[in-house]
Amino acid sequence: MADDLKILIVDDEPIIIRSCEAILKSEGYNVEGTLGAKxxxxxxxxxxxxxxxxxxxxxxxxxxxxIRWIKQKRPDTGIVIITGYPSQDTIKDALELGIIDYVPKPFTPAVLLDVTRRAVEWVKGKAPVVKKEKEELPPSMLQEIDRIINQYKNKPGSSIPVLQRCxxxxxxLPPVVQKRIAKGLNTTPAEIHSIVSFYSFFTMKPRGDHNIRICLGTACYVKRVEEVLNKIKGDLKIAVGEVTEDKKFSLETVRCLGxxxxxxxxxIxxxxxxxxxxxxxxxIIEKYR
Ligand code: FES
Structure with missing residues (x-):
């Protein structure tokens, strides 16, 4: 059983709802679907x-x-968008409203499960993660972050350059840093988090000396990329999102590498x-050891 969180799928295409329900239910998620936002x-x-x-x-x-209605009436609900056009322009409004992540259409079961796992982690772990990591960042680092925030404060479009520099x-970009940036730039942690999730060059977890990215997009999925992913996980003894004990390798999945x-x-x-x-x-792995 994945967990007891309740998930609602909203789409105007019954096939999308049915696919999401089938995939998520097979992993034990508590999921329901509904046809349309109304x-x-x-x-x-x-x-x-x-x-x-x-x-x-x-x-x-x-x-x-x-999304606006949810933010106003059910602000604790995490939001993930499912979109056929995951470009910066088409989801700009959603990013500004503070979504957790997105699923591109068409999607593979692996991508949907990957996004769901991370969204569930986010919904369940918001507060404790911030508290734990708060104690771990040295004061000099926090001062430097504040200096960057002050440099960009009140300038439009400053979130991305501030995140890059931090x-x-x-x-x-752990939650404690995201929260600090949100406060400093007078925006919400959810908005900052959605930007971090959307752009693949941002990461919420420390990376190893060599970062391995495995594509879970449709073309790779039908050519059995999961077997490659499982081999890497087994050989390096890490799960997706983790770093090997010697800090040499980190493992991530992405939705399409183009x-x-x-x-x-x-x-790599x-x-x-x-x-x-x-x-x-x-x-291949041996070349990087
Ligand atoms: S689906 Fe893997 S590179 Fe596009």
Whole structure:
């Protein structure tokens, strides 16, 4: 059983709802679906959900209107968008409203489960993670972060450069840093978090000397990238999002690396490895030891 969080899927395409329900239920998630934002609002007026996955383009009431309603009436609900156009422009409004993450259409079961796992972690672990990490950042680092925030304060479009520079200092963007930036720039932690989730060059966890990214997009998935992923997890003895004990390798999954013709694809640091299979893994990893 995954956990007891309640998830609501909102889309105007019944096939998307059915697919999400089937995939998430098979992993033990407590999930329901509803056709369109209007029905979702009626349902959420009656009962709360921990996570809502919503399409953006829907007739009658669109996804942005639903997100605004949730933010006002059910602010504790985490929001993930499902979109066929995950470009900066099309989801700009959603990012500004503070979504946790997005699922691109068409999506593979692996991508949906990966995004769900991270969204559930976020919903369940917000407060304790911040508290624990607060004690771990040295004061000099916090001072430097504040200096950067003050430099950009009141300037439009400052979130991304501030996040980039802070990641340069800390190495990653833990919740304590995201919260500090949000406060300093007079925005919400959810908005900062959604920017960090959306851009793959931001990371919320420390990375190893060599960062391995495995593509879970459709082209790679149908060419059995999961077998490659499982081999790497087994050989390095880490799960996705973790770093090896010697800090040499970290492992991440991504939704498409833009090299679908080479599927299945793995990238280590800046090097792309196409047509991957589990047998190739040991020799490639050895080059980085
Ligand atoms: S789906 Fe893997 S590179 Fe595009």
């Amino acid at each position: 029905k979702a609002i009626l349902r959420m007026e009656q009962q709360p959900y921990d996570l809502v996955f919503t399409d953006l383009k829907m007739p009658e009431v669109d996804g942005i209107t639903l 990641q340069g200092i800390v190495g990653y 090299a679908c013709g080479l599927a299945p694809v793995m990238v 640091d800046e090097e792309t490895y196409g047509a991957m299979n589990p047998k190739k893994v040991p020799d």
